[in-house]
Amino acid sequence: QVQLVQSGAEVKKPGASVKVSCKASGYTFTSYGISWVRQAPGQGLEWMGWISAYNGNTNYAQKLQGRVTMTTDTSTSTAYMELRSLRSDDTAVYYCARATMSHAFDIWGQGTMVTVSS
Amino acid sequence: DIQLTQSPSFLSASVGDRVTITCRASQGISSYLAWYQQKPGKAPKLLIYAASTLQSGVPSRFSGSGSGTEFTLTISSLQPEDFATYYCQQLNSYPLFTFGPGTKVDIK
Numbered sequence: 001q002v003q004l005v006q007s008g009a010e011v012k013k014p015g016a017s018v019k020v021s022c023k024a025s026g027y028t029f030t031s032y033g034i035s036w037v038r039q040a041p042g043q044g045l046e047w048m049g050w051i052s053a054y055n056g057n058t059n060y061a062q063k064l065q066g067r068v069t070m071t072t073d074t075s076t077s078t079a080y081m082e083l084r085s086l087r088s089d090d091t092a093v094y095y096c097a098r099a100t101m102s103h104a105f106d107i108w109g110q111g112t113m114v115t116v117s118s
Numbered sequence: 119d120i121q122l123t124q125s126p127s128f129l130s131a132s133v134g135d136r137v138t139i140t141c142r143a144s145q146g147i148s149s150y151l152a153w154y155q156q157k158p159g160k161a162p163k164l165l166i167y168a169a170s171t172l173q174s175g176v177p178s179r180f181s182g183s184g185s186g187t188e189f190t191l192t193i194s195s196l197q198p199e200d201f202a203t204y205y206c207q208q209l210n211s212y213p214l215f216t217f218g219p220g221t222k223v224d225i226k
Binding site for chain 2: 046097
């Protein structure tokens, strides 16, 4: 079946980096984009950015520009999100989602908890 | 950037009630709007895309309407499993997306 499976929970110190993976299966990976969305504890959904799995084009949320990098590995149908210079307010559940303009975010990963704490 | 507002932010309702949630965009977004349901500890679930198209497998008691700047999500008869938080999302500025702040539907 169509699914996205994310890597496990991470605990990082302030100033460190984290890289979360999202492995796709059940569909043609390069035919869709992948978006990353995060949710801080008790808060709403925050869109972080998008990457085309076809050509690697990216578009990042302005507030994360310079700290976030999204990449894909088409040989393994895996998307990655790296966030650098972590702060305590980056503590959140990070989700990947299959993204299209016409059909919105129809498939979601299970989420990855990232905790930033000294 | 396009901003989305949702009203109400919190709603208390009973099983069987008809529930309506409104989402307003700061500028016209045609019909590029989606609705999601999220339960605690779970990933969001797509309910409706293109403002009014029901995602496969979603019960028909959910419906969406609107275009331009004002949209609504309606649950015709609230069921126990519908108590959750609902988010709207604009896709008009693809590939830059925005979520609304959410509406929590709680049991009266």
